[in-house]
Amino acid sequence: MAARVIDGKAFAATVRGKVAEHVAQLKAQGITPGLAVVLVGADPASEVYVRSKGKQTVEAGMHSVEKRLPATASEDEVLSIIEALNGDPDVHGILVQLPLPGHLDESRILATVDPAKDVDGFHISNAGLLATGQKAMVPCTPLGSLMLLRDLHGDLTGMEAVVIGRSNIVGKPMAQLLLRDNCTVTIAHSRTRDLPAVVRRADIVVAAVGRAGMVSGDWLKPGSTVIDVGITRIPTESGKDRIVGDCDYASCAEVAGAITPVPGGVGPMTIACLLANTLTACCRANGLPEPEGLTA
Numbered sequence: 001m002a003a004r005v006i007d008g009k010a011f012a013a014t015v016r017g018k019v020a021e022h023v024a025q026l027k028a029q030g031i032t033p034g035l036a037v038v039l040v041g042a043d044p045a046s047e048v049y050v051r052s053k054g055k056q057t058v059e060a061g062m063h064s065v066e067k068r069l070p071a072t073a074s075e076d077e078v079l080s081i082i083e084a085l086n087g088d089p090d091v092h093g094i095l096v097q098l099p100l101p102g103h104l105d106e107s108r109i110l111a112t113v114d115p116a117k118d119v120d121g122f123h124i125s126n127a128g129l130l131a132t133g134q135k136a137m138v139p140c141t142p143l144g145s146l147m148l149l150r151d152l153h154g155d156l157t158g159m160e161a162v163v164i165g166r167s168n169i170v171g172k173p174m175a176q177l178l179l180r181d182n183c184t185v186t187i188a189h190s191r192t193r194d195l196p197a198v199v200r201r202a203d204i205v206v207a208a209v210g211r212a213g214m215v216s217g218d219w220l221k222p223g224s225t226v227i228d229v230g231i232t233r234i235p236t237e238s239g240k241d242r243i244v245g246d247c248d249y250a251s252c253a254e255v256a257g258a259i260t261p262v263p264g265g266v267g268p269m270t271i272a273c274l275l276a277n278t279l280t281a282c283c284r285a286n287g288l289p290e291p292e293g294l295t296a
């Protein structure tokens with residue numbers, strides 16, 4: 001039987017609608033949540049994301065700030081922009097678009113963002129809070145993936161989850177969230193022996209690798225849920241890029257019980273969760289109760 005297609009695009013629109021409702025309530029009290037995006041250099045893919053983040057921020061009723069620096073910007077210039085945003089009371093969320101140009105020290109830059117405004121959840125203090133089961137800012141892509149899984153399955157307790165990829169921005173926080181929801185979690189990576197056999201154990205597979213079509217349907221346990229985080233750009237004859245995931249969609253959709261498409265799966269959830277995190281940060285900054293259903 002063909003897998004159910006998990007409509008991340010539609011779910012993300014619902015999340016953004018909830019965020020917009022909360023924002024309207026805050027604005028009635030004279031509070032406008034604000035998100036600042038810092039973009040260093042002009043990577044074309046980053047330009048696309050930053051533009052759609054700005055548009056969706058404004059559509060949700062929030063204040064949107066864009067700080068652009070040339071690819072040649074010095075580390076001190078980037079740090080002083082972040083420090084200014086840390087001190088700006090109209091800004092509740094700060095996102096430094098990755099990847100950064102190679103001459104910049106990414107960990108030093110991310111560590112400069114005020115953890116309370118770290119809507120990406122990349123600051124080590126947020127990573128540590130998440131790992132120790134405390135209230136944190138949770139990275140957007142794992143948070144969005146978890147929302148899709150909870151919507152599909154309700155309680156995840158006892159499920160076997162295999163996360164492929166161990167990056168600090170996707171794989172590791174994803175594994176932490178699944179663990180917190182009582183899954184039995186395995187993290188696989190490039191040194192994993194017999195990856196297909198590991199994946200075959202999984203009720204839930206999260207693929208966050210960046211290798212187009214790597215996971216094939218015959219790796220999957222029939223009926224399992226596949227969350228495809230990967231995004232690889234493939235040039236097409238028309239000159240416009242097409243994006244594909246880490247899973248071979250055609251063969252996986254024959255075996256899985258449910259699968260996220262690329263595009264239209266996890267990607268839109270990432271941006272919706274960025275707005276949700278900005279709202280959460282704004283509520284915390286103002287000592288107000290947090291929105292329900294929009295945090296982990």
Ligand SMILES: NC(=O)C1=CN([C@@H]2O[C@H](COP(=O)(O)OP(=O)(O)OC[C@H]3O[C@@H](n4cnc5c(N)ncnc54)[C@H](OP(=O)(O)O)[C@@H]3O)[C@@H](O)[C@H]2O)C=CC1
Nearest residue numbers: 141165166167170189190208209210229230231266267270
């Ligand atoms: N949809 C969205 O919103 C988002 C999508 N992405 C996409 O998700 C993907 C992953 O991103 P990110 O985590 O930043 O990537 P990284 O490159 O930081 O991490 C990739 C991970 O995949 C592992 N890996 C590489 N090759 C293999 C292999 N052959 N078998 C098993 N594991 C392997 C690596 O292992 P090792 O550690 O051993 O090197 C590493 O842990 C990318 O395609 C990215 O574009 C990212 C963020 C948001």
Ligand SMILES: Nc1nc(=O)c2c([nH]1)NC[C@@H]1CN(c3ccc(C(=O)N[C@@H](CCC(=O)O)C(=O)O)cc3)C=[N+]21
Nearest residue numbers: 049095096097098099120140263264265267268270271
């Ligand atoms: N500090 C930081 N935080 C990030 O969250 C971050 C980042 N840097 N750098 C790049 C990655 C990638 N990322 C995506 C966001 C949205 C889509 C998205 O909306 N994708 C759509 C389609 C987009 C298209 O067609 O290109 C989809 O999958 O349907 C994808 C990927 C966030 N990232």
